[in-house]
Amino acid sequence: MVESVPAKYRFESTEKGMLLHLVGDWSYSAGIPAVPPLLHHINNTKTTTIAFNAEQLQAWDSGLMTFLIELIDHCKQNNILIDKTHLPQGARRLLKLAYAVPERKGARRTILGQPVLAKIGTVTIEMHRSWNDMLTFIGDMGKATLNLARGRARLRLSDLFYQIEAAGPSALMIITLISTLVGMILAFVGAVQLRLFGAEIFIANLVGLGMAREMGAIMTAIIMAGRSGSAYAAQIGTMQVNEEIDALRTMGISPIEFLVLPRLLALCITMPLLCIYSIFMGIFGGAVVSAGLFDVSFYQYYLQIQDFVELKHFIIGILKAAVFGVLVAGSGCFRGLQCGRSASAVGFAATSAVVTSLVLIIVADAIITVACQVLGV
Amino acid sequence: MNKKAPKKSLTSTDYFIEVRHLTKKFGAFTALDNVNIGVKPGEFVSILGPSGCGKTTLLRVIAGLEQQNSGSVWIQGNDVSREPVANRQLGIVFQSYALFPNINIINNVQYGLRQMTAPARRERAQEMLELVGLSDQADKYPAQLSGGQQQRVALARALAPNPSLLLLDEPLSALDARVRARLRGEIRSIQEKLGVTTIMVTHDQEEALTMADRIVVMDQGQLMQFADPQQLYGAPANTFVAGFIGTMNFLPDCRHQDTTTVRFLDYSLESRPPEGFSAPEQITTLAIRPEHVRIADDQDRSSNILRARIEQIEFRGSVSRVMVRVLHLAGHPSAHQIEIDLQPKAVDQLQLDARHDLDIYLPPKHVLAFSDSLSLGAGQSHAA
Numbered sequence: 001m002v003e004s005v006p007a008k009y010r011f012e013s014t015e016k017g018m019l020l021h022l023v024g025d026w027s028y029s030a031g032i033p034a035v036p037p038l039l040h041h042i043n044n045t046k047t048t049t050i051a052f053n054a055e056q057l058q059a060w061d062s063g064l065m066t067f068l069i070e071l072i073d074h075c076k077q078n079n080i081l082i083d084k085t086h087l088p089q090g091a092r093r094l095l096k097l098a099y100a101v102p103e104r105k106g107a108r109r110t111i112l113g114q115p116v117l118a119k120i121g122t123v124t125i126e127m128h129r130s131w132n133d134m135l136t137f138i139g140d141m142g143k144a145t146l147n148l149a150r151g152r153a154r155l156r157l158s159d160l161f162y163q164i165e166a167a168g169p170s171a172l173m174i175i176t177l178i179s180t181l182v183g184m185i186l187a188f189v190g191a192v193q194l195r196l197f198g199a200e201i202f203i204a205n206l207v208g209l210g211m212a213r214e215m216g217a218i219m220t221a222i223i224m225a226g227r228s229g230s231a232y233a234a235q236i237g238t239m240q241v242n243e244e245i246d247a248l249r250t251m252g253i254s255p256i257e258f259l260v261l262p263r264l265l266a267l268c269i270t271m272p273l274l275c276i277y278s279i280f281m282g283i284f285g286g287a288v289v290s291a292g293l294f295d296v297s298f299y300q301y302y303l304q305i306q307d308f309v310e311l312k313h314f315i316i317g318i319l320k321a322a323v324f325g326v327l328v329a330g331s332g333c334f335r336g337l338q339c340g341r342s343a344s345a346v347g348f349a350a351t352s353a354v355v356t357s358l359v360l361i362i363v364a365d366a367i368i369t370v371a372c373q374v375l376g377v
Numbered sequence: 378m379n380k381k382a383p384k385k386s387l388t389s390t391d392y393f394i395e396v397r398h399l400t401k402k403f404g405a406f407t408a409l410d411n412v413n414i415g416v417k418p419g420e421f422v423s424i425l426g427p428s429g430c431g432k433t434t435l436l437r438v439i440a441g442l443e444q445q446n447s448g449s450v451w452i453q454g455n456d457v458s459r460e461p462v463a464n465r466q467l468g469i470v471f472q473s474y475a476l477f478p479n480i481n482i483i484n485n486v487q488y489g490l491r492q493m494t495a496p497a498r499r500e501r502a503q504e505m506l507e508l509v510g511l512s513d514q515a516d517k518y519p520a521q522l523s524g525g526q527q528q529r530v531a532l533a534r535a536l537a538p539n540p541s542l543l544l545l546d547e548p549l550s551a552l553d554a555r556v557r558a559r560l561r562g563e564i565r566s567i568q569e570k571l572g573v574t575t576i577m578v579t580h581d582q583e584e585a586l587t588m589a590d591r592i593v594v595m596d597q598g599q600l601m602q603f604a605d606p607q608q609l610y611g612a613p614a615n616t617f618v619a620g621f622i623g624t625m626n627f628l629p630d631c632r633h634q635d636t637t638t639v640r641f642l643d644y645s646l647e648s649r650p651p652e653g654f655s656a657p658e659q660i661t662t663l664a665i666r667p668e669h670v671r672i673a674d675d676q677d678r679s680s681n682i683l684r685a686r687i688e689q690i691e692f693r694g695s696v697s698r699v700m701v702r703v704l705h706l707a708g709h710p711s712a713h714q715i716e717i718d719l720q721p722k723a724v725d726q727l728q729l730d731a732r733h734d735l736d737i738y739l740p741p742k743h744v745l746a747f748s749d750s751l752s753l754g755a756g757q758s759h760a761a
Contacts, residue, residue, distance in 0.1 A: 016709045049709070079630065081712045085688075085702070154491075243471040246442050251489030251538075252463030 004058060007032055011041065017049030017081075018042070023056040028063035035070045042080065050075060051083040054091075065094055137334045140256045141264070153257045155265075163266035167228045171274060174227070178219055179211075179278040183285025186210050191294050200294040204304035207286030212313040216279035218365060220271060221324035225357035229332035232263050233353035236336025237346040245337070260333040264326060271325030272318045279317060312377055320368055324361050331356040392451070393418040393574045394439065394542060399448035401434055401598075408434040409445070410598040416576065416591075421568055423589035424578045427621070431598040432578045433546055439576065440544055441465050452542065467542040468535030472550060474527045476519040476534070482506070483515040486534045505533035508567060525556040532564065536571065543568065545577035549584060561588055582622055586610070594618050616747045619664050626670065626715045628663040638680075639663065639746070642713070643706040646681050648744040662747045667698065667718040669743035672727060673736035681741055686710060687733045690724060697721045699729060701737065 005024035012019045026032060042050070050071075057064075068091065075082050084092050114122070147153040190206040236259055239245050245255050283305060290296035335353040339345045392415035401409040408431045416422045424432040437443040439450055441462035449458040457465050476485050487502035506512045509529040511522075519527055528548055535543060548564070549557045565588050568575050579585050585592050586606045594601040594609065594617075601621075602614040613619035616627065628646070631639040638645045639660050648663055673682050685701035696718045703713045717737065719729075729735070 016707070051709075083710045083712065085710050242473045243475040244477060246462075246469070247471060247475040247477075247534075249442065249462050250440070250467070250469050252491075253489075 004030065006030060007063070009033060009038065011038075013045065013047075014051075017051065018045065018047040019051050019053055021053045021056065022064070025058045026060040026064040026067070028061055030059075030063075032063040032067050035067060035074075038071065039074050042074070043078070047080065049081045049083060052086045054086055054088055057088065060088065060091065064091060065098070068095060069098060133338060134334065137256075137330075137337070140254075141260060141330065144254065144256045144261050147257065148261060153261060154253060155257060155261050159258075159262040160265055163262045164270055166231075167224065167266045168270035168274065171223065171227055171270075172277070174223055175220060175274055175278050176281055178223060179216065179281035180285035180288075182215055182219055183207055183211060183282030183287075184289045186215065186282070187286035187289035188293070191289065195294065200290070200296050201300060201304055203286060203290045203294065203296060204301045205308045208283055208305040208309035209313060211279045211282035211286070212309055212317045214317070214365070214369075216275050216282060217317045217320040217324060218361065219282075220275045220278045220321055221328060221361045222358065224267065224271060224274070224325070225328045225331075225354050225361065228263075228267060229328040229353045229357045230350040232329060232332030233336040233339070233349040234346055236260075236333055237339030237349040240337065240339045241341055241343065241346060255337065260329075260337075263333055264329040267325035267329040268322055269325075271321040271328075275318055275321030276314075279314065316368075316372060316377065320365065323364055323368065327360040327364060328357045331360060392416060393420070393453060394576070395451040396435070396439060397449050397451065399435070399438060399445050399450070401431075401438055401443060401445045407598050409438065409448075411448070412595075412598075412600050414593055414600065414603055416574060418574055419572045421565065421575045421577070421588060421590045422593060423585035423591075424576065424593045424595060425582060425585040425621075426580065426595035426601075428580060430595045432580075432593075432595050434598075435593075435595070436544055436546055436576060436578045440467060440469055465542070466538075466540055467544055468538065468540035469544045470528070470531045470535045470546065470548045472547040474519070474524075474531045476527055476530055478519050481516050481518050482511065482522070482530050485519065485530060486537050489534065489538050501537055502533075505537045506530075508536070509533045509563070523556075524552050525560055528552065528560065529563070532567070536567070536573070540573065543573045543575040545575065547578050547580065550579070550581070557584070564588070586622070594621060596621075613745065616662055616664070619745060619747065624667050624716060625664050626667060628665075628713065628715075629661070631660055631663055633660060642703065642711055644683055646739065646744060647741040648746040649742050660746045660748055664745045664747065665715075665739050665743055667716040668696075669740060670715060670717040671738045671740065672717075672719070672723075672729075673738040681739045681744070682736050683715075683739065684708070685715065685735060685737050687729055687731050687735065688714070689731060690729060692721060695721075697724045699724065701735070704734070 007022075007024045007026040007030060009023065010021045012021065024030075068087075072082050072095070074080075084095060087095075144153055148155060186207045187203050191200055191203050194200055194202050194206075236245070236255075239259070245259075248255050248258060287298055287301045290301050291298050332353045335349045335356060339349040395415040397413055399409050399412045400407070410431075412431075412435060414422075424435055426432045434443060438445045441450075441457070441460060441464075445458065449456055451457065452465060477488065480488070483499065483502050483506065486505050487498040490498045490501055493501065503512060503515065506515055509532055511526060511529055511533070514522060514526065519530070522530065528551075532548070545564070549560055552560065561584060577585075577588065586609075589606065591603065591605050592609055593603045596617050602609060602618045604612075604614075609618060609622050613622060613625075619625045620627070628641045631641045631646075634640045634645050638647050640646075641663060646663060648660070684704040684706065686704055687699060687701050689700040691698045691700070697720070699717045699719055701715050701717060703711045703715060705711055715737065
């Protein structure tokens, strides 16, 4: 077996120009000689042609190719001819492939380690663009709703019923589970403190008020953001990728009226209903904990709720649910329509729909709560 | 539907559709850079270019699916630059077919015919399906059809509202070679039968050359040449078009020698007088197609003959491609290769094999000359 010799080169001046002898193991792991000293020598000798002798070349891999490409690029810039005839056949083929297609401009990663100010600038420009898109979407949605009110919107009732069915009854199981557990948790956490004062009976007030005003609507909205909002973004995003949205626009059918409106209406109708269901499930969960662990009977719990949790609290919760419904459907559809034209963009659209929904839900909840405080309701 | 009447052009024009000075940017990236084209009524124009050259963007701007940053789109003398896509009276066939998967074929085809009565819609859709030869598949769903059939449904759907302009966005790229070849003929014959002005985007030069009356060649958002297939192949306006359409041998780094010849390595070569510029000192690159290079015989004049060494011979059925390396006059190899197409019979008769040295003749009437300034300027002009 031939012993591996480290990669090295030597040059020889011939009458035709320079002859470069490639000697030893030219694989990356074995180490490749630096190119700049060779280029310096080439510049000094003012040679016009470089040929190779690869008779003593042993193993080689991409290490040899990077060396050759650097050398060839330099020679091209300096009008030095390269004779590749005596390079190994495989290397010649790889070089031919490497130079068959010119390097695509801008394909290299150049923005690694962007300065902080540049990053802030990029994010600001992106946000500005996103705001423009969002305002356009809100405007289009408003126009479509007006058209619907005037009976001019192109809305298929079958689509609306399908969306109601997909958003409402199908979500009941998960709403039951989550709301009951939330009611139980509220009751348990509250009861531990109230017990110190012998005031366990107020568990009913705590759970009833908490579920009716806040938690019913919030929990429903969070579930629907994960379930329906992301589904809307994925469905509309896939249609965007398949150019179905463009096809609709070509036929004069507004994607807002045709795709967004049924989903928006479906969530506007189902969210308040699901919220009512969620409130009762939460109250029921609280009752189970009160009766099971804290000696507050079901009847006492019921009477307490009836006396202290007024209808207005339920109405506020239900109204919130309707607002959250608009936000969840709007975010899902908006991110879907904004989706890029690749499969990975659909996943991104679904994720960003959920994030947008959650942020908007919490912000809207805070605004409504403050408004209610100011109005004294 | 079309409430606002589009602005009427002040200048009369023979073009059915015309784009003037179109520029489209996506952030810092320029997708279209001052593009001008004019398409005559009933013409089949193909937009050809490598991936990312802006050809689909051009089609989408013409359709109204993208808004240009500057420039205008004129259809039948009307400025439709700000009109929504639905008002432009066009049919589009998308690359991904864009059929609605939840409705059957006949309903897909009649989807865009909402202004018609139900029986008329169905009749028109059936007529269109017959035109594309799929009337027996009307009740199937898109997923039950093959790619080629789905594309024909998409064509039927695009043609159903009787559009004045048909836009095809790489309609055959997702199909296998055989189906593609058959559909090429079908699309062209339907287009000729209906006489509808058509613009097709493609990256497949064979598709463009065989189907189109004229071809727009684009690169990096710029129009490189707009001409008929023969002109593109025989008289490319610049080195990009020359290299993109068919196979071309380039002889770069040429230097001006005298009024009729240029210097390449140690040889002096004559070329066909180039159109558009007359000064030979502008010439930097010569080019010749593989089928035009000849093996020199005794009758050839001494000019335009290069000494070469055969490196490889590839048998390609009807022709054999011989790759030769140009030798310096002193006999040592240069860095330049030339490909020559010869009849396989000729290769046998001449007993050509690798490492064999020979003289090749580049007939001056087939040697094209290019200059950098010509390449850049060519993108700006109409080539009607």
